[in-house]
Amino acid sequence: MPGSGDRGAAWARWLGTGLLGLFLLPVSLSLEVSVGKATTIYAVNGTEILLPCTFSSCFGFYDLHFWWTYNNSDTSRTILDGIVKNEKSDPKVKFKDDERISLEGSIKEKVNNISILLRNVDFSDTGKYTCFVKNPKENHAGHNATIFLQVVDKLEEVDNTVTLIILAVVGGVIGLLIFIMLVKKFIAFVLKKTQEKKKECLVSSSGNDNTENGLPGSKAEEKPPTKV
């Protein structure tokens, strides 16, 4: 009866979702904004870089306001600003302060993507990029997530670190294998020596036994007496 099993599973899922929903209720009422796992991204000067940002809202939204700010030690400004009419429409840019910036995100399959692309990055673009999302239904300040952009000459620094780590790990593993092999060889050597010693003892004692028995002598005595 596959039907009853399925229904059981559906029930369990429903119950699970319900309980989880109750548990998460205070959180999911509000928006959640994320820039992903990395808190710092590196870009080479002259190239382009995607500054990621997504948001989620369990209860839907309309006329949602979003914007990006740029922050470094001596300036703080809004670099892009826009709205998302509803869950079925793509985000629309209302303002941006730099031609090199473009909105790359889209609203589809529950992924509300408001990432921006920064072209021809310069060393002066290094700084904090924060994306904000504000649901008009909520009164308090926008939810936000920040990513740090570091513009570098070459990505070698990062590569070197990774390479060094890999080399260190590989070297460590090889070293360990060699060490284990040496230890094994040494133990085998010691065991062999010990066994050889034992064998030697056995051989010599048996030899002693032979001489002590004086077998050859007795044999000679056993020689049949010469007939006269």
Ligand SMILES: *[C@@H]1O[C@H](CO)[C@@H](O)[C@H](O)[C@H]1NC(C)=O
């Ligand atoms: C990046 O900056 C370095 C140092 O200023 C410069 O030599 C190089 O040409 C730049 N690269 C690009 C792609 O602009």
Ligand SMILES: *[C@@H]1O[C@H](CO)[C@@H](O)[C@H](O)[C@H]1NC(C)=O
């Ligand atoms: C940007 O910098 C200003 C002044 O340093 C600070 O008050 C503000 O909180 C910063 N904003 C972000 C998003 O870091």
Ligand SMILES: *[C@@H]1O[C@H](CO)[C@@H](O)[C@H](O)[C@H]1NC(C)=O
């Ligand atoms: C957001 O959109 C950009 C550009 O299309 C894409 O590269 C990125 O992977 C998207 N992010 C997510 C989380 O889907």
Ligand SMILES: *[C@@H]1O[C@H](CO)[C@@H](O)[C@H](O)[C@H]1NC(C)=O
């Ligand atoms: C950004 O969000 C944090 C909580 O995640 C909040 O404490 C902070 O005040 C927000 N920043 C701004 C400028 O709204």
